[in-house]
Amino acid sequence: MSGAPDLFLRRIVIVGGGSAGWMTAAALSSLLDPKQVRITLVESEAIGTIGVGEATIPDILNFNRLLGIPEAEFMRAAQATFKLGIEFVDWKKQGRSYFHPFGQHGVDMQGIDFHQYWLFSHAHGNPARIQDYSLCAQAASRNRFALPDPNPDSVMSHIRYAYHLDATRYAQFLRVYAGKRGVKRIGEKVDLVNLDGESGFIKSVRLENGTAVHGDMFFDCTGFRALLIEKALGVGFHDWSHWLPCDSAQAVATEHSGPLLPYTVAAAKSAGWQWRIPTQTRTGNGYIYASDLMSDKDATDNLLAGLDGPTITDPGQLRFRTGCRKTFWYKNCVAIGLSAGFLEPLESTSIFLIQEGISKFISLFPNADFPPVVTEEYNRQLGLKFEQVRDFIILHYKATERDDSAFWNYCRNMAIPDRLTHKIELFREAGRVFRYEDELFSTSSWVAVMLGQGITPKTCDPIVSTLPRRQVDSSLISMRRAVTRAAETLPTHAQFIQKYCPAAA
Amino acid sequence: MDKPVKDILICGGGLAAWITAAALSRALPDEVSLTVLDIPDTDKFDMLYGTVTAPAAYGFFLEIGLSEPDLLRLTHTAFSFGTHYMQWGSPSRSWVQCHHLPFPARDNVPFVHYFTGRTDARLEDFLVSAQAGLRGVFAHPPEQARIPLSRAEYGYLFSPIELCNALKSVVSSRNITVKAHEIRCVRTNETGIFGIETADEKNLQADLFIDCSGPDAKLLTALNTAFTPEREVRASWQCLPSAPPWPPLRNVHGSDRGWTAGTSVRGQKITFQISDTDSEHHKSGRNILFGKREKAWVGNCVATGHAASVIDPVSPAPMMLLQRDVERLLGLIPLSEDMTVEAREYNRRFESDFEHANLFNQALYAIDDAPDTPFWQQAQSRGDKLRRKISQFENRGIPVAFDMESFNEEDWSILHFGMGRKIKNRNFFAELADTRDIDSNLAKLKQSIAQTVLKMPPHHVYISKLIAYLERKNVGRA
Numbered sequence: 001m002s003g004a005p006d007l008f009l010r011r012i013v014i015v016g017g018g019s020a021g022w023m024t025a026a027a028l029s030s031l032l033d034p035k036q037v038r039i040t041l042v043e044s045e046a047i048g049t050i051g052v053g054e055a056t057i058p059d060i061l062n063f064n065r066l067l068g069i070p071e072a073e074f075m076r077a078a079q080a081t082f083k084l085g086i087e088f089v090d091w092k093k094q095g096r097s098y099f100h101p102f103g104q105h106g107v108d109m110q111g112i113d114f115h116q117y118w119l120f121s122h123a124h125g126n127p128a129r130i131q132d133y134s135l136c137a138q139a140a141s142r143n144r145f146a147l148p149d150p151n152p153d154s155v156m157s158h159i160r161y162a163y164h165l166d167a168t169r170y171a172q173f174l175r176v177y178a179g180k181r182g183v184k185r186i187g188e189k190v191d192l193v194n195l196d197g198e199s200g201f202i203k204s205v206r207l208e209n210g211t212a213v214h215g216d217m218f219f220d221c222t223g224f225r226a227l228l229i230e231k232a233l234g235v236g237f238h239d240w241s242h243w244l245p246c247d248s249a250q251a252v253a254t255e256h257s258g259p260l261l262p263y264t265v266a267a268a269k270s271a272g273w274q275w276r277i278p279t280q281t282r283t284g285n286g287y288i289y290a291s292d293l294m295s296d297k298d299a300t301d302n303l304l305a306g307l308d309g310p311t312i313t314d315p316g317q318l319r320f321r322t323g324c325r326k327t328f329w330y331k332n333c334v335a336i337g338l339s340a341g342f343l344e345p346l347e348s349t350s351i352f353l354i355q356e357g358i359s360k361f362i363s364l365f366p367n368a369d370f371p372p373v374v375t376e377e378y379n380r381q382l383g384l385k386f387e388q389v390r391d392f393i394i395l396h397y398k399a400t401e402r403d404d405s406a407f408w409n410y411c412r413n414m415a416i417p418d419r420l421t422h423k424i425e426l427f428r429e430a431g432r433v434f435r436y437e438d439e440l441f442s443t444s445s446w447v448a449v450m451l452g453q454g455i456t457p458k459t460c461d462p463i464v465s466t467l468p469r470r471q472v473d474s475s476l477i478s479m480r481r482a483v484t485r486a487a488e489t490l491p492t493h494a495q496f497i498q499k500y501c502p503a504a505a
Numbered sequence: 506m507d508k509p510v511k512d513i514l515i516c517g518g519g520l521a522a523w524i525t526a527a528a529l530s531r532a533l534p535d536e537v538s539l540t541v542l543d544i545p546d547t548d549k550f551d552m553l554y555g556t557v558t559a560p561a562a563y564g565f566f567l568e569i570g571l572s573e574p575d576l577l578r579l580t581h582t583a584f585s586f587g588t589h590y591m592q593w594g595s596p597s598r599s600w601v602q603c604h605h606l607p608f609p610a611r612d613n614v615p616f617v618h619y620f621t622g623r624t625d626a627r628l629e630d631f632l633v634s635a636q637a638g639l640r641g642v643f644a645h646p647p648e649q650a651r652i653p654l655s656r657a658e659y660g661y662l663f664s665p666i667e668l669c670n671a672l673k674s675v676v677s678s679r680n681i682t683v684k685a686h687e688i689r690c691v692r693t694n695e696t697g698i699f700g701i702e703t704a705d706e707k708n709l710q711a712d713l714f715i716d717c718s719g720p721d722a723k724l725l726t727a728l729n730t731a732f733t734p735e736r737e738v739r740a741s742w743q744c745l746p747s748a749p750p751w752p753p754l755r756n757v758h759g760s761d762r763g764w765t766a767g768t769s770v771r772g773q774k775i776t777f778q779i780s781d782t783d784s785e786h787h788k789s790g791r792n793i794l795f796g797k798r799e800k801a802w803v804g805n806c807v808a809t810g811h812a813a814s815v816i817d818p819v820s821p822a823p824m825m826l827l828q829r830d831v832e833r834l835l836g837l838i839p840l841s842e843d844m845t846v847e848a849r850e851y852n853r854r855f856e857s858d859f860e861h862a863n864l865f866n867q868a869l870y871a872i873d874d875a876p877d878t879p880f881w882q883q884a885q886s887r888g889d890k891l892r893r894k895i896s897q898f899e900n901r902g903i904p905v906a907f908d909m910e911s912f913n914e915e916d917w918s919i920l921h922f923g924m925g926r927k928i929k930n931r932n933f934f935a936e937l938a939d940t941r942d943i944d945s946n947l948a949k950l951k952q953s954i955a956q957t958v959l960k961m962p963p964h965h966v967y968i969s970k971l972i973a974y975l976e977r978k979n980v981g982r983a
Contacts, residue, residue, distance in 0.1 A: 008933075031934060033937065036937075111568070363903065364901065364903065365932075365933040365934075367930060371900060373896045373897060373900045373901075374900070374901065376893075377893070377897055377903065377905065422846075422849060422850065422853075425846045426846055426850055428846075429840065429846045429847065430840055432836065432837070432850075434836075434850060434854070436908050436909075438906070438908070458840070459840055461838075462533065462534060462537070462838050462840060463532045463533065463534075463835065463838065465534050466532070466533065466534040466535070
């Protein structure tokens with residue numbers, strides 16, 4: 001029989017708690033038998049985790065489903081709310097907003113993307129915005145929500161959603177889950193990583209209390225510190241700060257005020273941007289900025305001035321560098337979470353990149369001899385994911401008309417990756433979007449952001465213009481009517497949560 | 506604004522030209538005028554498009570206005586569950602490269618891991634399209650997911666010459682100008698082509714020129730676009746009448762000097778042979794260069810079909826690429842005389858479509874103990890991407906996929922197993938599954954497929970009844 005048992009990984013050590021560590025522990029424990037593989041997670045209470053409110057994208061549903069987590073139970077525990085998309089305020093220019101919804105705009109017809117029909121009709125005087133044809137955007141603008149209808153013929157099947165959650169509570173929830181499945185937790189700080197002199201593999205990590213934890217396989221979930229993958233193994237870092245110049249963030253939680261929003265708000269500011277993420281009990285706010293163009297003090301003032309409710313916490317600050325590791329999996333160590341790389345949370349991709357790190361690892365699950373053919377493939381796939389997310393985020397900065405500050409002047413004029421340049425040019429010519437396969441963001445997402453940021457195609461696809469205008473207009477009218485009608489009949493987001501998954505007071 | 510594209514000239518008279526004309530005449534607005542310069546004799550290499558399509562052809566033909574009933578009534582096309590490779594690189598290597606929907610997964614374990622190591626059976630024992638193909642039976646796969654036949658997919662067995670004529674007759678009812686002449690000279694300047702002089706001394710002008718002139722690529726060549734050859738072979742073909750039964754598979758027999766493909770369309774058998782160029786017993790053939798143009802879109806000239814690339818018809822790759830060429834063009838019809846953005850995207854995707862289709866062909870020849878003869882040795886070619894595909898499969902049974910590949914994950918799994926590649930390490934989670942459970946599930950699956958196949962009619966019976974029905978109901982063009 002293939003895969004001789006003595007080659008199996010027997011001891012997996014995860015260093016670092018937080019979302020990355022506990023998501024990894026939970027996912028592995030859901031698949032592995034604790035009698036065969038021992039999983040240990042080392043975390044220290046002394047090291048805080050990051051995150052006051054975290055937004056996600058719909059892929060998180062798959063992760064929770066894989067773990068068999070009941071949605072309502074998880075939402076109560078993580079004080080989670082629903083998210084239908086992101087409102088971008090002042091990004092194209094001050095005073096202008098657009099909505100990037102999950103799911104599709106309208107319905108594609110005859111093999112041609114919906115947005116081509118919209119461009120055609122818009123060019124002939126239809127004043128409706130493209131987001132008016134998205135059920136998610138329409139429900140969001142009314143602060144309404146309901147779960148999608150599994151019947152594909154129903155308009156309500158077009159709802160796609162993710163969550164806003166309290167990442168610390170999510171981690172705690174997963175910690176209980178993993179604990180039940182045999183993951184052993186050690187509450188100590190790691191002070192040294194022991195490498196094998198010959199192979200360069202990690203043999204063990206030494207704890208502050210003097211004991212050592214040995215393993216065949218290590219996960220570095222130590223956040224920006226990258227204790228294993230960088231400090232011990234020195235794999236190197238791709239610095240992308242010339243494309244994504246923000247390097248600091250300040251975050252603060254506030255009380256709710258006004259209705260419970262089923263979407264994230266990302267507002268562009270003079271030297272960065274500010275997020276607003278509502279969980280069930282509070283609103284997470286953060287200001288991300290470039291520290292060489294704005295002092296920390298000014299950032300704090302700006303953050304506090306942009307709040308819509310009284311603060312519950314004091315502003316906390318952190319510094320970061322955008323980019324990713326040159327190698328995510330090196331020897332017997334895989335970096336997951338912030339230790340793997342950081343892209344600002346403009347499109348809520350942090351948890352997604354953790355998930356990718358875990359699911360790719362699971363699909364490539366190695367033997368204890370770590371064949372290079374496995375690690376190479378992992379590094380190729382993860383590198384590609386990081387680049388795809390990076391390019392999509394750069395688009396938000398690059399495509400802007402803002403010229404009110406040094407920050408926006410820099411972004412507007414910066415050189416961007418070639419592949420992104422080509423995408424923008426292609427869209428500008430005739431609204432064409434070519435999605436690379438396996439790309440995270442869908443055609444609808446690219447269209448929403450390109451149009452929202454002010455990239456207007458010169459014309460629409462000539463093939464659409466062969467259709468009679470009246471026919472196109474009437475299809476669009478009936479689609480819009482169906483979407484609006486469906487959105488109006490939904491319960492409010494707050495009502496829905498109250499009934500479905502209220503967090504303990 | 507720049508000058509808009511109003512006139513399109515398609516240069517060529519073979520399958521590529523008429524498929525492109527059919528697609529464009531259906532998609533483009535009436536303001537754009539479409540002309541076909543039907544150059545005599547450009548169809549002489551059309552047999553190199555192969556005689557077999559993948560399942561994607563159904564939707565594509567429909568899109569360009571040739572429905573399945575049209576196709577069956579206008580030509581002698583038959584159905585195809587795939588290709589049966591026999592004595593492939595060694596006397597004992599044979600398998601059915603069938604078309605199939607995604608394999609079932611069980612308990613999060615992909616099927617290939619589930620069955621590998623548990624049984625001596627071959628993958629094709631569990632694939633209904635392979636079993637039906639071997640028995641010579643056919644029926645349309647139903648939609649009800651519970652019936653085993655619903656997992657099958659099918660393409661077509663066809664004659665390129667007939668298909669070309671069928672398209673001509675479909676297009677003739679549309680608003681399109683046809684001129685039949687030789688090209689005397691292609692006039693170019695620094696931006697591209699500014700006119701084509703025909704043998705009757707007319708100067709044809711257009712905003713966009715489409716080169717469908719076959720492997721010579723008369724237009725691209727005039728623009729100094731180099732051809733990158735991959736290898737040279739000798740090919741010959743012939744058609745002979747044949748009586749039923751007609752298997753719903755193309756047969757490809759390997760030999761030391763090359764291979765011979767047999768395709769039964771209704772009433773005739775097309776035999777196609779490929780060997781190395783020195784082949785003595787193959788004097789009647791023509792020498793063919795496989796390879797591609799360095800660019801398929803230069804200035805105001807874009808190529809489809811053989812003018813862009815000539816690929817080995819050992820698999821359905823040639824028809825897949827032709828379809829991709831046309832779809833790529835439809836998605837990128839230029840709006841004005843500045844076509845640099847469209848050209849760049851077209852060339853990017855052309856490059857990767859060709860590379861990825863070619864990977865599959867190269868994988869067919871990637872045999873460690875291949876015969877030590879010029880044909881098999883010249884066909885060996887393993888770049889990084891192919892090495893990754895094979896090593897990932899052999900090491901862990903992991904399917905590596907690249908952007909927008911024409912051949913899907915099932916095609917690749919069937920190929921790997923068919924060629925005798927083995928998965929060294931099964932999926933970790935497959936090791937944990939209950940073996941008795943696996944064995945009994947596999948036995949049940951095999952049995953239900955065997956029963957299904959027993960109930961299906963012979964291919965030729967099914968097809969004659971279908972055509973009689975279409976005629977009676979007057980469905981499709983005749």
